[in-house]
Amino acid sequence: xxxxxxxxxxxxxxxxxxxxxxxxxxxxxxxxxxxxxxxxxxxxxxxxxxxxxxxxxxxxxxxxxxxxxxxxxxxxxxxxxxxxxxxxxxxxxxxxxxxxxxxxxxxxxxxxxxxxxxxxxxxxxxxxxxxxxxxxxxxxxxxxxxxxxxxxxxxxxxxxxxxxxxxxxxxxxxxxxxxxxxxxxxxxxxx
Amino acid sequence: xxxxxxxxxxxxxxxxxxxxxxxxxxxxxxxxxxxxxxxxxxxxxxxxxxxxxxxxxxxxxxxxxxxxxxxxxxxxxxxxxxxxxxxxxxxxxxxxxxxxxxxxxxxxxxxxxxxxxxxxxxxxxxxxxxxxxxxxxxxxxxxxxxxxxxxxxxxxxxxxxxxxxxxxxxxxxxxxxxxxxxxxxxxxxxxxxxxxxxxxxxxxxxxxxxxxxxxxxxxxxxxxxxxxxxxxxxxxxxxxxxxxxxxxxxxxxxxxxxxxxxxxxxxxxxxxxxxxxxxxxxxxxxxxxxxxxxxxxxxxxxxxxxxxxxxxxxxxxxxxxxxxxxxxxxxxxxxxxxxxxxxxxxxxxxxxxxxxxxxxxxxxxxxxxxxxxxxxxxxxxxxxxxxxxxxxxxxxxxxxxxxxxxxxxxxxxxxxxxxxxxxxxxxxxxxxxxxxxxxxxxxxxxxxxxxxxxxxxxxxxxxxxxxxxxxxxxxxxxxxxxxxxxxxxxxxxxxxxxxxxxxxxxxxxxxxxxxxxxxxxxxxxxxxxxxxxxxxxxxxxxxxxxxxxxxxxxxxxxxxxxxxxxxxxxxxxxxxxxxxxxxxx
Numbered sequence: 001x002x003x004x005x006x007x008x009x010x011x012x013x014x015x016x017x018x019x020x021x022x023x024x025x026x027x028x029x030x031x032x033x034x035x036x037x038x039x040x041x042x043x044x045x046x047x048x049x050x051x052x053x054x055x056x057x058x059x060x061x062x063x064x065x066x067x068x069x070x071x072x073x074x075x076x077x078x079x080x081x082x083x084x085x086x087x088x089x090x091x092x093x094x095x096x097x098x099x100x101x102x103x104x105x106x107x108x109x110x111x112x113x114x115x116x117x118x119x120x121x122x123x124x125x126x127x128x129x130x131x132x133x134x135x136x137x138x139x140x141x142x143x144x145x146x147x148x149x150x151x152x153x154x155x156x157x158x159x160x161x162x163x164x165x166x167x168x169x170x171x172x173x174x175x176x177x178x179x180x181x182x183x184x185x186x187x188x189x190x191x
Numbered sequence: 192x193x194x195x196x197x198x199x200x201x202x203x204x205x206x207x208x209x210x211x212x213x214x215x216x217x218x219x220x221x222x223x224x225x226x227x228x229x230x231x232x233x234x235x236x237x238x239x240x241x242x243x244x245x246x247x248x249x250x251x252x253x254x255x256x257x258x259x260x261x262x263x264x265x266x267x268x269x270x271x272x273x274x275x276x277x278x279x280x281x282x283x284x285x286x287x288x289x290x291x292x293x294x295x296x297x298x299x300x301x302x303x304x305x306x307x308x309x310x311x312x313x314x315x316x317x318x319x320x321x322x323x324x325x326x327x328x329x330x331x332x333x334x335x336x337x338x339x340x341x342x343x344x345x346x347x348x349x350x351x352x353x354x355x356x357x358x359x360x361x362x363x364x365x366x367x368x369x370x371x372x373x374x375x376x377x378x379x380x381x382x383x384x385x386x387x388x389x390x391x392x393x394x395x396x397x398x399x400x401x402x403x404x405x406x407x408x409x410x411x412x413x414x415x416x417x418x419x420x421x422x423x424x425x426x427x428x429x430x431x432x433x434x435x436x437x438x439x440x441x442x443x444x445x446x447x448x449x450x451x452x453x454x455x456x457x458x459x460x461x462x463x464x465x466x467x468x469x470x471x472x473x474x475x476x477x478x479x480x481x482x483x484x485x486x487x488x489x490x491x492x493x494x495x496x497x498x499x500x501x502x503x504x505x506x507x508x509x510x511x512x513x514x515x516x517x518x519x520x521x522x523x524x525x526x527x528x529x530x531x532x533x534x535x536x537x538x539x540x541x542x543x544x545x546x547x548x549x550x551x552x553x554x555x556x557x558x559x560x561x562x563x564x565x566x567x568x569x570x571x572x573x574x575x576x577x578x579x580x581x582x583x584x585x586x587x588x589x590x591x592x593x594x595x596x597x598x599x600x601x602x603x604x605x606x607x608x609x610x611x612x613x614x615x616x617x618x619x620x621x622x623x624x625x626x627x628x629x630x631x632x633x634x635x636x637x638x639x640x641x642x643x644x645x646x647x648x649x650x651x652x653x654x655x656x657x658x659x660x661x662x663x664x665x666x667x668x669x670x671x672x673x674x675x676x677x678x679x680x681x682x683x684x685x686x687x688x689x690x691x692x693x694x695x696x697x698x699x700x701x702x703x704x705x706x707x708x709x710x711x712x713x714x715x716x717x718x719x720x721x722x723x724x725x726x727x728x729x730x731x732x733x734x735x736x737x738x739x740x741x742x743x744x745x746x747x748x749x750x751x752x753x754x755x756x757x758x759x760x761x762x763x764x765x766x767x768x769x770x771x772x773x774x775x776x
């Protein structure tokens with residue numbers, strides 16, 4: 001089995017790292033080798049965040065090279081556009097349609113591209129936008145966007161969905177289990 | 192059972208499993224999680240030191256007292272700890288001592304890209320360079336064995352992609368903790384010149400013994416494959432080499448100082464082209480060339496700057512990259528990190544930006560005040576330099592007949608780290624700068640660690656909390672005042688007063704970090720009838736603010752995202768039309 005590459009992009013504070021952890025733990029639970037890597041440090045300060053999860057029989061580098069991702073999950077449309085070149089030809093993109101202004105836009109130094117979704121579709125023929133925030137809110141917590149996003153790609157992973165659900169259960173705290181599982185299935189239904 | 196953990200977590204886990212007794216260090220990306228994880232595991236004593244030098248020195252004391260010890264820091268922290276390191280190499284250890292240093296090639300969150308392998312060579316100490324989490328785990332254990340066998344401190348070096356990358360780790364059997372005797376041994380631990388001279392001879396002899404060890408240890412491994420291309424590498428570069436050339440012959444170095452000369456010579460002799468793949472400096476290549484061994488591909492093809500990857504390696508070997516990707520989409524708005532909504536730094540930098548003063552900055556979240564639109568920080572060098580550099584500037588301003596006082600901005604943790612001595616110099620040498628200490632009672636940029644001002648310690652529980660104002664006064668600073676940077680008018684008046692009063696002047700803001708202490712205030716809203724779309728509030732660089740859509744020919748008005756706003760009220764004070772207030776409902 002060749003290495004399956006997942007890239008997860010978003011904005012600091014959105015839960016990209018937790019989503020990465022769920023995918024990595026799920027791969028491990030299936031007996032596969034896995035490497036997961038993101039660059040953090042300033043991540044909580046609203047900056048752009050990118051995380052890599054690589055799954056396979058044997059995985060060497062923790063880094064996904066541009067042009068090699070099987071799946072790109074983006075928690076925000078502008079970040080989808082920023083990292084779309086990580087996808088391999090035919091690779092799948094799922095993105096949350098809810099936009100978050102970068103500080104450069106908030107302070108009037110730049111404008112948010114109004115045609116962001118058209119640009120995404122132009123760059124990737126296999127792109128799917130979902131309303132992750134409202135799905136998360138319906139599940140019971142706006143912060144469960146990360147689980148919605150994991151759910152949205154679940155059936156496209158080389159991992160059994162039941163394993164992912166099991167990992168989410170084990171990683172969630174008390175009340176969070178129900179919300180996270182609902183978010184997961186909400187995401188799966190949306191994509 | 193295997194676990195997926197980061198390199199930092201693996202080092203912490205192995206420290207506990209390998210008889211570790213004492214750990215200290217100072218937070219610094221990408222090293223920080225190591226000590227945090229030692230604390231979380233809860234088996235071994237650990238603490239935050241005010242700086243890396245203190246951390247290493249405390250670890251030295253722990254080693255002399257017979258406990259296996261660990262000091263953790265980022266690459267630039269070794270500069271601070273280097274004074275201790277350069278003589279520690281002479282004294283050697285009692286129980287094993289590991290200095291864990293995390294380098295940051297690519298400068299994901301650092302001010303420079305220095306290569307710590309230089310320090311191993313400089314200090315003549317062994318250095319291990321793990322290539323994944325499992326090796327990070329294993330190398331702590333073997334590191335203690337080397338440290339004790341050769342009576343030397345050992346450096347365990349990671350890079351960002353080792354410290355923060357997660358991989359599968361198999362835990363080993365736990366070694367029971369054994370604490371040795373505290374023995375008085377003056378010639379070993381007192382480095383007066385006469386003892387130091389004898390010790391230096393021992394250090395040179397030790398290095399030769401370590402070289403012999405390097406030839407035979409399985410830490411340095413030859414993987415013979417296709418002999419057309421042979422690659423000498425270490426650390427995460429090994430993983431990139433395996434991606435680029437899974438079938439090439441590889442000499443993978445785990446012990447990267449001292450180098451195994453015979454092993455390298457033999458390996459280079461067996462391959463047609465010899466390539467050296469290393470991030471940052473040409474440490475291997477220069478030594479290998481000095482041995483008279485040929486290097487066919489090295490730093491002539493691989494940059495000294497940034498990280499290595501599989502495509503860089505392939506192209507260095509003269510091949511096209513294996514992957515052809517789309518060009519990145521151009522001209523997208525950048526998304527740099529910024530002050531959190533509600534952060535107390537925002538008010539301060541709004542005023543500093545308005546006053547257009549020269550701001551001598553420091554290392555911390557507040558360094559983001561240098562970015563537009565605030566653009567209110569004009570020099571940032573190293574930890575503590577804000578104060579000492581402002582002092583030098585003030586002296587030259589005086590010589591040049593310039594009247595403006597420079598302003599230094601520093602956080603609480605950085606002040607404790609190495610700002611105190613700069614302020615002492617300013618008081619002692621009749622300085623003339625305004626120093627603003629942003630005391631948010633946490634080491635914010637690295638994720639909110641405890642420090643001597645937070646009243647808490649790493650393993651939980653309360654501790655003595657330093658009184659910064661009192662400390663500043665005993666250093667000899669007469670003018671000390673407290674400010675509240677959420678109040679812009681008051682802050683502006685205080686800064687102006689500090690600028691106008693001759694001599695050193697210190698202002699202290701004591702608003703806590705809203706992220707660390709989870710401060711939540713009522714959110715603000717914008718009265719769309721009153722907003723004129725003048726954009727004055729946008730200068731606060733808050734991501735909760737944004738422009739709405741407007742009909743053709745009209746100015747778009749400002750909106751506040753209630754999911755992001757944290758109610759600090761800075762924007763309401765920047766608004767001249769009274770359009771912002773606490774949102775209703």
